Amino acid sequence: MARYRGTVISTRSAEATFDYMADFANAAEWDPGTASAERLDAGEVGLGATFRLGVRIGSRTTPLDYRIVAFDRPHRVVLLGESDTIRSEDSVTVVPAADGGSVLTYDADLTLKGGFALANPVLGLFFDRIGDKGVAGLRHTLGAPPGPGDHPGGGAALAGAVDGVLEATVVGSFSSIGPAVRRRTAGWTPPPRLDGRRALVTGATSGIGLATAKGLARLGAEVVVTARGHDRGEQAAAEVRAAAPGADVSYLLADMGEFDQVRGLADDFLAAHDRLDVLVHNAGALTAERTLTGSGAELTVASQVAAPYLLTGLLLPALVAGTPSRVIQVSSGGMYTQKFDLATLEMGPDEYDGTVAYARAKRAQLVLMHEWVRRTPGSTVVFHAMHPGWADTPGVRHSLPGFAKVMGPFLRTPDQGADTVVWLAAAPDAVATTGGFWLDRRERWEHKVPWTRLSEADFRDAGAELWAWCASLTGWDGPTRTV
Numbered sequence: 001m002a003r004y005r006g007t008v009i010s011t012r013s014a015e016a017t018f019d020y021m022a023d024f025a026n027a028a029e030w031d032p033g034t035a036s037a038e039r040l041d042a043g044e045v046g047l048g049a050t051f052r053l054g055v056r057i058g059s060r061t062t063p064l065d066y067r068i069v070a071f072d073r074p075h076r077v078v079l080l081g082e083s084d085t086i087r088s089e090d091s092v093t094v095v096p097a098a099d100g101g102s103v104l105t106y107d108a109d110l111t112l113k114g115g116f117a118l119a120n121p122v123l124g125l126f127f128d129r130i131g132d133k134g135v136a137g138l139r140h141t142l143g144a145p146p147g148p149g150d151h152p153g154g155g156a157a158l159a160g161a162v163d164g165v166l167e168a169t170v171v172g173s174f175s176s177i178g179p180a181v182r183r184r185t186a187g188w189t190p191p192p193r194l195d196g197r198r199a200l201v202t203g204a205t206s207g208i209g210l211a212t213a214k215g216l217a218r219l220g221a222e223v224v225v226t227a228r229g230h231d232r233g234e235q236a237a238a239e240v241r242a243a244a245p246g247a248d249v250s251y252l253l254a255d256m257g258e259f260d261q262v263r264g265l266a267d268d269f270l271a272a273h274d275r276l277d278v279l280v281h282n283a284g285a286l287t288a289e290r291t292l293t294g295s296g297a298e299l300t301v302a303s304q305v306a307a308p309y310l311l312t313g314l315l316l317p318a319l320v321a322g323t324p325s326r327v328i329q330v331s332s333g334g335m336y337t338q339k340f341d342l343a344t345l346e347m348g349p350d351e352y353d354g355t356v357a358y359a360r361a362k363r364a365q366l367v368l369m370h371e372w373v374r375r376t377p378g379s380t381v382v383f384h385a386m387h388p389g390w391a392d393t394p395g396v397r398h399s400l401p402g403f404a405k406v407m408g409p410f411l412r413t414p415d416q417g418a419d420t421v422v423w424l425a426a427a428p429d430a431v432a433t434t435g436g437f438w439l440d441r442r443e444r445w446e447h448k449v450p451w452t453r454l455s456e457a458d459f460r461d462a463g464a465e466l467w468a469w470c471a472s473l474t475g476w477d478g479p480t481r482t483v
Contacts (some may be wrong), residue, residue, distance in 0.1 A: 004108045005443065006135030007432045011143040014102040016095045019076035020142070021092045021104065024051040026067050030137035034132055035061045047071040053081070064088065072482060075377045087111045089456070093434070095380060103432050104142070106135060109456070161186040163442060170448075172437070174333055174389045175410040179419060182440045191426035195220035198276055198322070199425060200269065202226045202256055202311070203283030206237040207393030208330060208421070211414035212280055215422035217244035224273075225251045225264060226283065256283040257293040257303040259310060259474050268312035276318040278425045281308040282330040284361070286399035290352035297473055298346045300354070304361040304414040307346070309368060309470040313478045316381070323380035325476060327422050329369055330386045331437070335362035339452040342465050354399070364466060366446055371463035373435040375479040382434040384424050389439065391417030 010017045020026055023045050027037040036054035043049075051066045064086055065400040070078035074094055081088040108131060162185045164172040172181075182188070201214045204225035207257040217223045217240050225240065227233035233251035240249045254265035271274070284304035291299040293462040297306065312319075312327055319325045338359045345364055347357050365385060372383045390396070390403075392411035397404045404411065423441050424430040436443040447453045454462060464481065 001111050003107075003445070004110075004131035005433065006131055006138075007429075007434075008104040008106070008135060008138045008142060009432065010094075010102045010104050012102060013100060014096040015074040017102045017104055017142060018077065018092070018094045019431040021094070022049075022068065022071070022073070022077045022184075024053065024079055027053055030141040031134040031307060032056075036118045038479065040065070049297065051079075055086070055481070062086070066090075068304060071376060073107045073211075077250040077415065084111075085113050087113060093377065104138070105433050106131075106138070107312070125401050129140050159187070163440075167444070168227065171410070174387075175407065176389075176412045176416060177410065178389055178440050179412065182442075186441070188441065190313075191219060191423050192428070193220045194277075194426050197278065198222045198224070199278035199280065200226070200274060200276060200315070201280040201282060201322050202222045202254075202308075205232045205241075207395055207414055208388050208391060208417045209280075209282035210236055210239060211418035211423045212282060212330075212425075213240045213249070214243040215415070215418055216278070216425055217241075217247035217249060219422070219426055221278070221425075222248040223250075224269065225249070226254055226256070227251050228253065235335060239466050256311075257297075257299050258295075259295055259302075259307065262310050262474075263314065266311060269315065273318060274473075275322040276315055277318060277322040277325050279312065279325070279327045280412060280421055280425070281311070281328070281365075282421075283307070285395050286354050287357040288354045288399070290349055290354075290357075295473065297353075298357070298358045300361050301364070304358075305364045305368060305466075306470045306473050308365070309467075310474040310476050313476050316478065319381045320379070325381050326425055326430055327372070327381065327383045328421055329365050330421060331365050332362040333387050333389070334359035336448045336452065338363045340367050340454065340462050340466075342462065342469060345466075363452075367459070367462050368470070370459070371467045371481075372420060372437055374460075374463060374481050377466075377482055380431070382431050384430060384434070384436045384438060386420045386424060386438040387444070387477055388412070388417030388420070393417070 017117060025037050025039045027034045033056050034053050035056050038052050038054055040050040047068055049068045053066060054061045055063045055064045063081060064081045064083045066079045066081040068077060069080045070076065076093045078089065078091045089109045093105045095103045163182060166178055166181060170176060194216060199221045201209055201213045203226045203254065213223050213225050223240060225236050227236055233253060237249045241247055243382050252262040252265050252268050259457040287299055293299055293302045308329060340363050345360055367386050369383050389412050390407060391414055393414055405432045420438050420441055424438060438444060
């Protein structure tokens with residue numbers, strides 16, 4: 001299966017953009033890969049409406065019948081297309097923009113069937129190019145300015161090629177080589193200013209969290225950091241102020257593994273603030289020994305999965321008040337080694353391995369992120385996760401001393417690891433989409449090996465199961481799934 005995601009800034013309202021996209025009889029107007037498109041039934045376009053597209057495959061045109069399988073006007077529509085050789089699921093999400101226009105996100109999953117299924121492993125090599133052409137057509141049709149991927153110049157094409165090579169090497173991508181090369185080839189520029197914005201960063205007393213707080217403060221944001229004790233909170237706030245003189249910095253206390261303290265943190269924040277623009281979930285460590293929290297939950301899962309769930313939910317009113325706001329989860333490349341399974345998420349005493357527990361929690365964070373997206377469709381609160389690469393932080397030196405010693409010369413600085421968090425907190429690109437997994441300012445696939453993937457149906461079920469588990473563990477349940 002190959003996946004594609006593209007974003008279009010439309011000059012049309014959310015309703016007009018949604019109606020145009022839901023009527024797939026319009027597809028031939030914007031997609032160069034569609035030779036013809038027609039409606040197969042009558043009446044208003046809605047759930048169950050059917051369409052037939054003539055899809056260009058090389059020199060041939062193949063009929064592909066589509067049916068609307070999810071319809072939530074004007075937020076989201078999903079169309080499922082199938083033929084003897086192709087299965088395509090196309091999802092369109094529309095969010096209103098402040099200027100009266102809208103932001104459209106187009107996701108497509110394509111799978112070849114029958115004798116063509118042998119080509120599925122290499123399908124992604126050309127599917128991106130097909131998707132880019134379709135999105136470029138949408139930008140032209142919807143009156144939006146050209147996007148950076150419409151007609152890339154030599155520099156952009158080179159940056160993409162270099163990025164692909166780095167990503168394939170893993171070491172080149174995750175080490176300090178990645179940001180050093182990508183910054184130069186992609187022409188990274190400083191993120192926009194965040195004056196008048198407020199950010200809350202958990203686990204911000206050292207490492208990636210502290211570097212994130214400093215980066216946000218340098219951009220003019222008011223920054224609230226969390227700490228487990230007054231001494232560390234004072235020290236972190238002082239370090240942020242030293243890095244950004246004149247910055248508005250404060251701290252709140254909470255052990256993120258203890259849910260009553262997470263509730264207290266949320267109460268304290270809401271008592272002082274009515275709005276939150278950026279929430280960064282960074283707290284959490286790799287612990288060698290299995291440890292239980294006061295609630296009886298294993299510490300890794302409690303602090304890195306259930307606690308972010310609870311804090312996001314409790315602060316959701318403030319995030320809504322700060323729209324467009326952003327929730328950013330700091331994940332880890334370790335999650336690439338794990339397949340999500342709720343039954344094995346919380347490891348028992350006889351099987352506990354700190355590295356595996358950490359990786360499974362990081363995979364669960366992405367499952368939970370997608371469930372937040374499903375439960376907040378059309379919202380201007382966006383959710384993203386990111387991988388900071390291999391960074392030289394106190395946590396890495398303490399938890400993985402052997403790795404830190406061997407890779408020491410190639411580890412990223414905390415600022416390099418935090419760069420994408422700060423960029424996601426400020427860049428317009430981050431509110432144009434939701435549910436992305438990022439490394440070095442570029443969205444990435446969430447799986448590097450096929451055996452960690454779940455089917456789409458199982459993935460949706462996993463999100464619902466994990467949500468219910470978090471709700472039971474923390475005592476908080478929030479918005480119901482609508483898509």
